Amino acid sequence: MLKNYKTEIKPTGMRxxxxxxxxxxxxxxxxxxxxxxxVVLSGxxxxxxxxxxxxxxxxxxxxxxxxxxxxxxxxVREFEERTGIWVEVHAGGTTEMLEKMKQNEGKNACDVMFxxxxxxxxxxxxxxxxxxxxxxxxxxxxxxxxxHLWTLFSELPIVLVYNNKLVSGAEAPKGWxxxxxxxxxxxxAFADPEKSGTSYTxxxxxxxxxxxxxxxxxxxxxxxxxxxxxxxxGEVLKEVSAGTRLVGxxxxxxxxxxxxxxxxxxxxxxxxxTSAVPDGCALAAGAPHPENAKKFIxxxxxxxxxxxxxxxxxxRTVRTxxxxxxxxxxxIHLVDFDLARxxxxxxxxxQMWAGYFPEEQG
Amino acid sequence: xxxxxxxxxxxxxxASFLVVxxxxxxxxxxxxxxxxxxxxxxxxxxxxxxxxxxxxxxxxGIFSSFxxxxxxLAEDETIREVFQEGERRTKREIYSLxxxxxAVIRQCAEVxxxxxxxxxxxxxxxxxxxxxxxxxWGILRAAREQDGxxxxxxxxxxxxxxxxxxxxxxxxxxxxxxxxxxxISMKEDDFETVLHGNLGGQDGICILDDHWENVYSSGVARxxxxxxxxxxxxxxxxxxxxxxxxxxVYITPLAESGFSLVLLRPLPFTENTVRxxxxxxxxxxxxxxxxxxxxxxxxxxxxxxxxxxxxxAMHSLQEGDLKTRIHSKREDEFGQLSxxxxxxxxxxxxxxxxxxxxxxxxxxxxxxxxxxxxNPHFLYNTLDTMKWVAKxxxxxxxxxxxxKLAKILRTSxxxxxxxxxxxxxxxxxxxxxxxxxxxxxxxxxxxxxxEDTRNCMxxxxxxxxxxxxxxxxxxxxxxxxxxxxxTRRQEEELWILISDDGCGMSxxxxxxxxxxxxxxxxxxxxxxxxxxxxxxRLHYGExxxxxxxxxxxxxxxxxxxxxxxx
Numbered sequence: 001m002l003k004n005y006k007t008e009i010k011p012t013g014m015r016x017x018x019x020x021x022x023x024x025x026x027x028x029x030x031x032x033x034x035x036x037x038x039v040v041l042s043g044x045x046x047x048x049x050x051x052x053x054x055x056x057x058x059x060x061x062x063x064x065x066x067x068x069x070x071x072x073x074x075x076v077r078e079f080e081e082r083t084g085i086w087v088e089v090h091a092g093g094t095t096e097m098l099e100k101m102k103q104n105e106g107k108n109a110c111d112v113m114f115x116x117x118x119x120x121x122x123x124x125x126x127x128x129x130x131x132x133x134x135x136x137x138x139x140x141x142x143x144x145x146x147x148h149l150w151t152l153f154s155e156l157p158i159v160l161v162y163n164n165k166l167v168s169g170a171e172a173p174k175g176w177x178x179x180x181x182x183x184x185x186x187x188x189a190f191a192d193p194e195k196s197g198t199s200y201t202x203x204x205x206x207x208x209x210x211x212x213x214x215x216x217x218x219x220x221x222x223x224x225x226x227x228x229x230x231x232x233x234g235e236v237l238k239e240v241s242a243g244t245r246l247v248g249x250x251x252x253x254x255x256x257x258x259x260x261x262x263x264x265x266x267x268x269x270x271x272x273x274t275s276a277v278p279d280g281c282a283l284a285a286g287a288p289h290p291e292n293a294k295k296f297i298x299x300x301x302x303x304x305x306x307x308x309x310x311x312x313x314x315x316r317t318v319r320t321x322x323x324x325x326x327x328x329x330x331x332i333h334l335v336d337f338d339l340a341r342x343x344x345x346x347x348x349x350x351q352m353w354a355g356y357f358p359e360e361q362g
Numbered sequence: 363x364x365x366x367x368x369x370x371x372x373x374x375x376x377a378s379f380l381v382v383x384x385x386x387x388x389x390x391x392x393x394x395x396x397x398x399x400x401x402x403x404x405x406x407x408x409x410x411x412x413x414x415x416x417x418x419x420x421x422x423g424i425f426s427s428f429x430x431x432x433x434x435l436a437e438d439e440t441i442r443e444v445f446q447e448g449e450r451r452t453k454r455e456i457y458s459l460x461x462x463x464x465a466v467i468r469q470c471a472e473v474x475x476x477x478x479x480x481x482x483x484x485x486x487x488x489x490x491x492x493x494x495x496x497x498x499w500g501i502l503r504a505a506r507e508q509d510g511x512x513x514x515x516x517x518x519x520x521x522x523x524x525x526x527x528x529x530x531x532x533x534x535x536x537x538x539x540x541x542x543x544x545x546i547s548m549k550e551d552d553f554e555t556v557l558h559g560n561l562g563g564q565d566g567i568c569i570l571d572d573h574w575e576n577v578y579s580s581g582v583a584r585x586x587x588x589x590x591x592x593x594x595x596x597x598x599x600x601x602x603x604x605x606x607x608x609x610x611v612y613i614t615p616l617a618e619s620g621f622s623l624v625l626l627r628p629l630p631f632t633e634n635t636v637r638x639x640x641x642x643x644x645x646x647x648x649x650x651x652x653x654x655x656x657x658x659x660x661x662x663x664x665x666x667x668x669x670x671x672x673x674x675a676m677h678s679l680q681e682g683d684l685k686t687r688i689h690s691k692r693e694d695e696f697g698q699l700s701x702x703x704x705x706x707x708x709x710x711x712x713x714x715x716x717x718x719x720x721x722x723x724x725x726x727x728x729x730x731x732x733x734x735x736x737n738p739h740f741l742y743n744t745l746d747t748m749k750w751v752a753k754x755x756x757x758x759x760x761x762x763x764x765x766k767l768a769k770i771l772r773t774s775x776x777x778x779x780x781x782x783x784x785x786x787x788x789x790x791x792x793x794x795x796x797x798x799x800x801x802x803x804x805x806x807x808x809x810x811x812x813e814d815t816r817n818c819m820x821x822x823x824x825x826x827x828x829x830x831x832x833x834x835x836x837x838x839x840x841x842x843x844x845x846x847x848x849t850r851r852q853e854e855e856l857w858i859l860i861s862d863d864g865c866g867m868s869x870x871x872x873x874x875x876x877x878x879x880x881x882x883x884x885x886x887x888x889x890x891x892x893x894x895x896x897x898x899r900l901h902y903g904e905x906x907x908x909x910x911x912x913x914x915x916x917x918x919x920x921x922x923x924x925x926x927x928x
Contacts, residue, residue, distance in 0.1 A: 080573045
């Protein structure tokens, strides 16, 4: 009888049941997942893709620019209108855009760099490839790149401005030399040359015209600035017209535009003479749309654009055939400015600058 | 996890409950949400497309009226004469013509006539300020280059709030030459006038030029600059109609103008709505999950508790605690199972107890027998010596006595438990001979052994004690008596019958023996019967053993029943 108690009843039935149920569960889960997926998919599948709006590669152009929108906007719009090419604009400061190009090198990120003093192009020459625009023989030979690494766009003399209300015509600054004395101490609106290409050009111009070595120049000039820097080139005119500073160093173009808007300021061409460093335009190395880029460069020096920049933007044309038509008011004394020297000394000068204005770094 | 669930009945039940409670809820809710979303989205889309079509209709209507108005003006004789031939007309004359021709579009646009050099001549505009336009640039250049109407976006700041210009050249006398321009200008306000009443508060529209630059935008499209985003998408090859800022994007080209209309309508389901719907679903699933966990906890406890009890009871039984019982008041299968378990345990306990008792009894008998075997070799040798001494002294009876006694003794001290029936009978015969000599022939012994029982194996010393019992108790008071031993095979049993014609036994005594309720040993000297019965029973089981009966014609008949084994 004891034997009967020991009999093991193997739970085969139960195991089968369990297997069956787990198989059922698995299949159920699969069916549920399918259902779910179909619902989700059908929920998402509204409308087809936007292929109909896709652009062809040869309809595109990627433009890096350091111009303001009021400058590049009409030019780009007209270019698009005339050629049918779609222009993708990336705007920013000159150095910012050039650094961006450097970072994106080899990524087909840029076709044309448009704007910024040509000395900057010298400094970043490895980013560009030479291109001689269709009408290059018409362009001002003074500043033109010998190997056509860049193409001129407009000439931008550096001028002095002062606030009419606070400074009388008799007291008005006459030339660069005043800015190295205590005369305008703490009253000069000047943008940080590490951010503003114009400011750097102004420094280089002073250095070349006054024939000072950099050390001496920076020492005197920083003393005159008294540690006060404008946050950008746009601020210079605002500060002068608002009376925050009495005098400022800026571009002729900017000054004229501000005056046309009614700002109560006056513009002075320095008596020692000044530089008119042109800004330019260059074809990027490895440009994904080189043909369109060339079209754009040709367009920037075309008569229409050059006329536009003279009439609308108060810039000086780089076309010799049009310079005669320029309405020159006051006498401007342009000196020969050694671009190559300015370009090569840029880094060193800016490093020295950082020594005088350490808090402005970064 | 999976193993954890499989190893417990309770957890299996709970898990199944949870799945059954939550899965259908989640699935059906997700299904519903998606279905709802699809349905509403489809309705919205239909509505939005209709609205877009309506707005596009208005705009293309305006553009085509531009076309016809400028066409008429450019072809008008008077205008031609003024521009082509420089004929002088009064200002009033020209203006009345201009106002007359432009009546249909004037509420939403200004019409201006420009000379060939871009000088502004006549304008329907409210102001008196006339602005000349460059002919090398922009709209006039485009109009000169081309026959027909040209539409061009304008930067609002440049042209006194003008965002769109349409122009057509007034042909000169020579073919393809240009004598002047008809220019239509629209400001943002003009678009607002045109579209007034066709837009809901949340809608945004955006009119894009052929390069997808913003011409005019309103509502959400203006606040967030939709045009820029759409242009970026198109430039970067992304899907332009992708939803934007929780708005659905619809784009239609505006006839041949090259312009496009973009309508932005809030999505019926923003990410937030859907997310909150799913949060509610999650909460509901959690709620029903916890309810289910509670209920299934209770129920599976109810279901699995008796199984756990049974499991524990089984374990404790296995460990050897035979007193284990399950106390259950349930009347269902679990109750029955508990009862069966209790019955089983009871029986097991009793069986074990009996087993122990039997063993104890057997041991007692063995000890008794071993005591009886005390120094048997010495006795045997002595008897042998006696036999030879008797023979030497010519006392044959004594020699026989000694020889028979020695024989009995030898058999009884041998270690064999079982001997053949023939040997057992021979032993009984030896005893009989001794008793015959002792009582001087007072008793007669007959042995009748069936041939096929001779080789039966039986426990030794089961016949002699019965014969001795007959001699001592049955015939003690008789002058003479006869004792008969008979063996026979009765089917599968071996019967040994020992009868005497002595005084017999009282009925009470017989019953007591037959019912096996011997009082403990020594009962009225019937220890022999008791011992034999016990030996047989212990060896072969309860159904075999000893029984007594009256012999016909007086005396007692003892019957031994054993299995027939050879």
